Amino acid sequence: MISTVSTLVGVAYILYLLFFFRYRHNKTSSLSSSPEEGLLHVSYHNLLKATAGFSSTNLLGVGSFGSVYRGLLDQNQSIVAIKILDLTLHESSKSFIAECGALRSIRHRNLVKVLTACSGFDFNGNDFKALVYEFMSNGSLDEWLHPSASQYTERSRLSLLERVNIAIDVACALDYLHHHCETPIVHCDLKPSNVLLDDEKTGHVGDFGLARFLPEATHKLLIDESSSIGVKGSFGYVAPEYGIGSVAATEGDVYSFGVLILEMFTGKRPIDDMFENGLDLHRFAKGALANQVERAIDPVLLQEIKQSEMKRIVTLDGKNKSWCSILECLVSILKIGVTSSSESPRERMDIGNVLSKLQGIKKNLLEFIVIA
Known part of the structure; x- marks a missing residue:
């Protein structure tokens, strides 16, 4: 009984996060919380174009759950860092949810600013998840x-x-x-x-x-x-x-x-x-x-x-x-x-x-x- 309740609560929490970040099937979700900043909506196509097809020349690094690319968004002509989750890894989706959950309500000058999240499908119908961050010009x-x-x-x-x-x-x-x-x-x-x-x-x-x-x-x-x-x-x-x-x-x-x-x-x-x-x-x-x-x-x-x-x-x-x-x-x-x-x-x-x-x-x- 306890296990069943725990599972239901866990599912409810994930649904809450999905709703909070405005997940839309095959569309995008925004993590922006300030009305004056405006909402930045990006799709798989936007991110593909921003990184020149996820070109290796724009690759900034590879982490535990995916790769990070430098990109130029058409929407506001801003340079950003785009983290593409490797969903073939078992825990990548959980990492995505954890990161969204942690970043949904925090804001500090010494934390990397997340601009938006994208969850949908690529052109082959495969699941696609990405996080878009403020670009840091001096690297790590x-x-x-x-x-x-x-x-x-x-x-x-x-x-x-x-x-x-x-x-x-x-x-x-x-x-x-x-x-x-x-x-x-x-x-x-x-x-x-x-x-x-x-x-x-x-x-x-x-x-x-x-x-x-x-x-x-x-x-x-x-x-x-x-x-x-x-x-x-x-x-x-x-x-x-x-x-x-x-x-x-x-x-x-x-x-x-x-x-x-x-x-x-x-x-x-x-x-x-x-x-x-x-x-x-x-x-x-x-x-x-x-x-x-x-x-x-x-x-x-x-x-x-x-x-x-x-x-x-x-x-x-x-x-x-x-x-x-x-x-x-x-x-x-x-x-x-x-x-x-x-x-x-x-x-x-x-x-x-x-x-x-x-x-x-x-x-x-x-x-x-x-x-x-």
């Missing part, structure tokens, strides 16, 4: 931290201040999701490739295909039976407790954020070849803090520090002033990353405290940069 954080040979020649590396700003942007997004939404949301798949940068290199968290509402009593059955697809995440970033069946929680996002912070400031992926025989990014950074922190810092940042230190000596002209050094700021950041990526959820900081600490570090860093 992953591309900046680990550029390919061609990308390395086309763009400069991220500076220390830029990395601190992006870390704050991501923390702001998580703080909003965890503490300031009507229903708290856990992202469940935070990693550099899901952090996108706009013209000003402001960070925006995207890809809510694995997002989970916190299981509050009022809607636990709805989420468990319909929009959840299990806590999976990406290897190296997923919290260890998820591997033993723990439910989604804000502490899981904090773990992923801690790994992301360490990656941003060490320049090493959590799946780097050097991590074996029990060594991982967390232990590597923690060990460096206890011994020689310089060996854990991204060489690009070390070079920047040396240049800044030289300017600082010249600028201060021998005057004795107590300022926070860049190296001390980096130590503080690595400590945040290490604490946040602790194996035990109880040892991790709340994202609100993380945000406050990062903002304080930025303040100290700016004081030093002004002197330099």
Whole structure:
């Protein structure tokens, strides 16, 4: 009896989402919620044309549940990012529903803005689902931290201040999701490739295909039976407790954020070849803090520090002033990353405290940069 009721509730929830997003058989649905913005309606034909037939030249990347293309919409001549769900994958449709559910009522400057959703059929009569996002001109954080040979020649590396700003942007997004939404949301798949940068290199968290509402009593059955697809995440970033069946929680996002912070400031992926025989990014950074922190810092940042230190000596002209050094700021950041990526959820900081600490570090860093 309970199973039957749960199933009916789950079906009802899916129907509610479909209705909310104005699903129309073989037509489109809009996620726009602001009347002054107007409703953007797109069809399979519109998206096919916008991407030049889903051309490989417009392919931005391939994710767990589909591919993302750069497109130019005829409707408003805007450049957008179009996520095409691979419906041959068993969980793609559930991912689509989960992402729609998570994005239907949230709006924050550090979240990727979703413009519309399209659900219908292609010209062969196959099911077709897509999400259309605001285009981020500077790509993903992953591309900046680990550029390919061609990308390395086309763009400069991220500076220390830029990395601190992006870390704050991501923390702001998580703080909003965890503490300031009507229903708290856990992202469940935070990693550099899901952090996108706009013209000003402001960070925006995207890809809510694995997002989970916190299981509050009022809607636990709805989420468990319909929009959840299990806590999976990406290897190296997923919290260890998820591997033993723990439910989604804000502490899981904090773990992923801690790994992301360490990656941003060490320049090493959590799946780097050097991590074996029990060594991982967390232990590597923690060990460096206890011994020689310089060996854990991204060489690009070390070079920047040396240049800044030289300017600082010249600028201060021998005057004795107590300022926070860049190296001390980096130590503080690595400590945040290490604490946040602790194996035990109880040892991790709340994202609100993380945000406050990062903002304080930025303040100290700016004081030093002004002197330099």
